[in-house]
Amino acid sequence: MIVCPNCNHPNPDGAVQCEACYTPLPATTQCPSCGASVQADAAFCGQCGFNLHSNVAVVPPTPVAPTIAADLPIEVPPLVIPDPMLELLEPDPFGISTPVSSNLPPTIVTPEPEPVAVAVPESVAVPEPIVVPEPVAVAVPEPEPVAVAVPEPVPVPQVVVARTQLQQVTGRLFHVQSNQDIELPQNFSVIHIGKPNDRIPPDIDVAGFPNAEIVSRIHADIRIEGDAYYIEDVGSSNGTYINNLPLLPGNRHRLRPGDRITLGKGDLVTFLFQLS
Structure with missing residues (x-):
């Protein structure tokens, strides 16, 4: 429906001039977003609010066909047997087991002396061990229990929370x-x-x-x-x-x-x- 800007008469879509006062009507077009009829010089759609001056066009997504990979046999390369290790040409090329000649004098090993038993004469008196007396347990009287007055619990006042309904914004x-x-x-x-x-x-x-x-x-x-x-x-x-x-x-x-x-x-x- 196109409203006449002169007499406010509603005219059908596609009308060129007003049916009541014959005033030329503004050109209309369709919104690319919702398809509603809007004036050609309008900046936004009156139905969905789409920006009519934007250069971005609404393009439906292009369906993409799913790709199915063909079942191809997987070739496994044959196993390669490694070559045996080569033996060393020389039995000890680095000279690890060869004794090294040294100019130092030989080391003389001295045997340790055997322990000598010392005889203690019988006339020497051996002191007797000191006996420490055991501690005597002393009975300590138990203290009499003291009666402690426990204060009565103070009643906590109940707090009543009033539920308020959310007011609708008007x-x-x-x-x-x-x-x-x-x-x-x-x-x-x-x-x-x-x-x-x-x-x-x-x-x-x-x-x-x-x-x-x-x-x-x-x-x-x-x-x-x-x-x-x-x-x-x-x-x-x-x-x-x-x-x-x-x-x-x-x-x-x-x-x-x-x-x-x-x-x-x-x-x-x-x-x-x-x-x-």
């Missing part, structure tokens, strides 16, 4: 001009922002805010995907601005806390995106 829009806080519904995947109309009723009606005449009836959409919030312009007359930068129709911007959303020119209808 998005909010704070209107700067009127200081009004608007909570985004959580049961919607797409939230329409605009003014009352017969085709797409707005989920967030800005008709009661000051300077609402610059806001189109079908102005912008906020899409909720898990914990992420995305905003896109759906063909408004005066445009949508994020942090004072224009948001091109067909592109979407992921909202972060503190982002400034302006509907129309002149910063007259402004919201601040918040999470709570």
